[in-house]
Amino acid sequence: MSDRNLNLVISEAARKLEKVGIEAGAAEAELILCDLLDCTRLHLFLQGSMLLNDALMEKFNAIVEKRLTRYPLQYILGSSWFFGRKFKxxxxxxxxxxxxxxxxDSVLRSARFCPSTPVKILDIGTGSGVLALTLKLENPELDITAVDISEEALAVARENAARFKIESNVRLxxxxxxAAIAGDEKFxxxxxxxxxxxxxxxxxxxxxxxxxxxxSLLAGDQGLDVIERILTEAPDYLNVPGYLIFEVGDNQAEGIFEIVDQDKRYSDCLLIKDLADIDRIVLCKVK
Ligand SMILES: C[S@@+](CC[C@H](N)C(=O)[O-])C[C@H]1O[C@@H](n2cnc3c(N)ncnc32)[C@H](O)[C@@H]1O
Incomplete structure (x- = not known):
């Protein structure tokens, strides 16, 4: 058994992580311990004086050392949390x-206003599948298709679908x-x-x-290459009424609002802010 208790281990690691510019050092140290001990942060809080065994200390230190290089913690742990669930x-x-x-949240709310049964949703650029799979898990009635240009990303999305036992309920x-959606298919x-x-x-x-x-990041000089293509093509694949809902970068929302305003196929455009009060989600309705 080491002479380190949980509280001490967290504060020592937090100091090291903060020194290399990782602001949420304590929160990350806690996340590592939750992962290693397979427990919640509340459990860590309640067990602060618990001593850690040597094997666990070794694993913990190895993860912290790797994280000190600024390699993302989620890649080190092989998982990330989204909407209360752990994804690979x-x-x-x-x-x-x-x-x-x-x-x-915006997609789930909008689905309630769609008259179709089932409500059909297309997730473009699904990556690990967090959005598409969470939608299905939150509301199993939804009919979900998810696409990505990267076969490697889709392999991860498929693994996550299998983890949640919905691999046969979501089209990936x-x-x-x-490009791979039939010309007459509507969402x-x-x-x-x-x-x-x-x-x-x-x-x-x-x-x-x-x-x-x-x-997954780059989209040309203005960052709008992919968004502009989606805005141009989406109305051909949407039922009426139908919604196009997407995330945007800092300072992009107003410019996009103007593009949508000029396009008469869209009847409304709404901007939704994130917790930092930045316009983050664009919601367009087709007539
Ligand atoms: C910002 S990531 C989002 C991943 C995931 N939906 C999430 O929210 O965590 C963008 C995703 O779009 C995919 N992507 C980029 N260009 C694409 C394209 N032309 N067609 C389909 N997917 C594309 C990338 O491979 C990447 O997985």
Missing amino acids: VNEAVMVPCPETEILM CRSDLF DIIASNPPYITIGDYEGLPPEVKADPQV
Whole structure:
């Protein structure tokens, strides 16, 4: 048994992590311990004086050492939390962001306004599958299709679907946006967390974000290459009424609002803010 209790281990690791620029050092140390001990943060809090055995200390220290290089914790642990569930992640997929939970919430709410039975949803750029699979798990009545251009990402999404035992209930396929969708297929909602980083902003991103696959981040000079293609093609694949709901980067929402405003196929456009008060989700309705 080591002479280190949980509280001491957390505070020592937090100090080291913060020194290399990881702001949430304590929270990350706790996440590592929760993963190793397979417990909740509440359990850590209640067991603060518990001593850690040597084998566990060794594993913990190895993870902290790797994290000190600014390699993302989620890739080290091989998992990431989304909407209260643990998903497998690896370097083939973007680490899910908390903002995407707002996208998730907006899609679930919008589904309640769709008259079709079942409500059909297309997730473009599914990555690890967090959005598509969570939608199905939250509301099994939804008919979900999810596409991604990356076969490696789809392999992760398929593993996650199998983990949650819904592999035969969600359609996952490789597609460059709508390319593999039949021309006459219609959805009630098209949802996406597309790549939206500008080439200029890429270099200045934190190392953790730059570890994500470039295909999940980069979208041309203005960061709008993929979003503009989705806006152009989506109305052909939407029922009326139907919704296109997608996540955008800082400072992109207003420009996109103007593009949608000019396109008479869309009747309404709504911007939804994230917890930092930044316009993060664009919700467009087709007439
Ligand atoms: C920002 S990530 C989002 C991943 C996941 N939906 C999430 O929210 O965590 C964007 C995803 O879009 C995919 N992607 C990029 N270009 C695409 C395209 N032309 N067609 C389909 N998927 C694309 C990437 O492979 C990546 O998985």
